[in-house]
Amino acid sequence: MKLIKKYPKLHIWLAADGALMALFWLTRHNRAWMNALTTHVTEPLKRGIARFTYLVDFSVAEMIYITAILVGVLLVPCAIRALVESRHKWQTLYGMVLGAVCTALSIYAGLTLLWGVNYYADSFQEQSGIYAREASVEELEELTRIMAQGVIDTYDQVKRDENGLFAESREDIFAAAPTIYQHIYDEFPFLELTDRVPKALVFSEPFSMMDFTGFFFPFTGEANLNVHCPSLYLASTIVHELAHLRGIASEQECNFLAVVASTASDNPVYRYSGWLMGYVHAGNALYRADPEAWKAIRATIPEEVVLDLRNHSAYWAAYEGPINEAASNAYDSFLKGYGDEDGIQSYGTVVDMLITYYLD
Numbered sequence: 001m002k003l004i005k006k007y008p009k010l011h012i013w014l015a016a017d018g019a020l021m022a023l024f025w026l027t028r029h030n031r032a033w034m035n036a037l038t039t040h041v042t043e044p045l046k047r048g049i050a051r052f053t054y055l056v057d058f059s060v061a062e063m064i065y066i067t068a069i070l071v072g073v074l075l076v077p078c079a080i081r082a083l084v085e086s087r088h089k090w091q092t093l094y095g096m097v098l099g100a101v102c103t104a105l106s107i108y109a110g111l112t113l114l115w116g117v118n119y120y121a122d123s124f125q126e127q128s129g130i131y132a133r134e135a136s137v138e139e140l141e142e143l144t145r146i147m148a149q150g151v152i153d154t155y156d157q158v159k160r161d162e163n164g165l166f167a168e169s170r171e172d173i174f175a176a177a178p179t180i181y182q183h184i185y186d187e188f189p190f191l192e193l194t195d196r197v198p199k200a201l202v203f204s205e206p207f208s209m210m211d212f213t214g215f216f217f218p219f220t221g222e223a224n225l226n227v228h229c230p231s232l233y234l235a236s237t238i239v240h241e242l243a244h245l246r247g248i249a250s251e252q253e254c255n256f257l258a259v260v261a262s263t264a265s266d267n268p269v270y271r272y273s274g275w276l277m278g279y280v281h282a283g284n285a286l287y288r289a290d291p292e293a294w295k296a297i298r299a300t301i302p303e304e305v306v307l308d309l310r311n312h313s314a315y316w317a318a319y320e321g322p323i324n325e326a327a328s329n330a331y332d333s334f335l336k337g338y339g340d341e342d343g344i345q346s347y348g349t350v351v352d353m354l355i356t357y358y359l360d
Contacts, residue, residue: 003094010098017105024112034120042114043247050221059199059224061217114218118249127190132352141293143355144282148297150275155305157268164304165311166232168269176267177238183264191246198238204228208319213237216244232312235273236262252349285351
């Protein structure tokens with residue numbers, strides 16, 4: 001009781017956070033409420049915020065991360081000094097811990113309101129009628145052949161360096177982003193949205209260390225891309241992040257859209273990146289199901305494409321380690337915490353959706 005009287009505002013703050021989170025967890029399975037919340041509140045709010053954050057070329061999300069880190073570094077010595085000088089150290093420590101808990105809960109509550117609710121609203125599968133379904137090995141082989149043929153048809157339409165590696169300008173890839181989704185609006189009208197050029201992260205390498213090629217930041221409405229890693233998948237990754245901008249929460253559904261929207265565009269760089277993403281997803285699944293069928297299709301892939309894939313794999317192999325693994329596990333747990341059972345480790349859903357789309 002004494003501590004409550006000493007820190008009344010912090011306890012009110014804690015109670016407000018708790019009430020907000022409790023309300024969400026109690027109502028999250030009410031589909032009508034979640035649809036209404038995303039349609040009329042959170043999505044318009046994020047798009048309204050984005051009108052301001054996209055007035056500048058740099059990533060506001062990145063600036064927020066940097067500022068938070070600097071503030072945290074500065075606060076630690078200040079907190080230690082205040083604790084040392086305090087006459088009532090346990091009370092002071094309690095107030096500090098309570099303040100940190102309230103701050104963390106408020107951030108989490110904001111993330112839940114602006115993004116977590118999307119996991120409980122209608123998914124892309126439900127809105128489009130394109131559902132992941134069980135498929136035979138023969139169907140998986142046919143899908144892999146379709147993806148491979150798309151790669152074969154487009155690999156020589158992109159710029160390459162003296163070593164034969166993919167060498168398209170990142171600036172050109174970013175500049176083309178706002179028009180890519182326009183080619184599938186007739187098929188998926190609920191995806192229609194005015195796109196802007198995504199943000200390139202200045203400090204991209206730390207995100208490579210955490211195994212992130214990009215991320216959508218709901219607090220600023222920005223799609224942010226890692227530009228330190230090879231640009232082979234930059235185009236399709238941009239399309240993936242722009243899917244999040246449309247309120248699609250599932251990583252697998254965004255991967256599906258990355259393939260479909262990229263390959264439907266009239267931009268050869270996006271088409272190549274999309275077909276390649278689809279080929280790798282389908283090929284990985286086929287390799288597990290029928291290695292010999294995979295080898296037969298793999299033999300048809302041009303050497304330039306093989307070099308692209310090897311270069312891409314070599315880059316990411318250099319960042320494998322405890323930081324990479326910890327970040328991936330944390331994000332996987334975050335996704336599953338909101339009911340995304342596939343997380344980021346399984347590619348079954350995206351492959352099954354591609355089979356439905358391309359074969360049915």
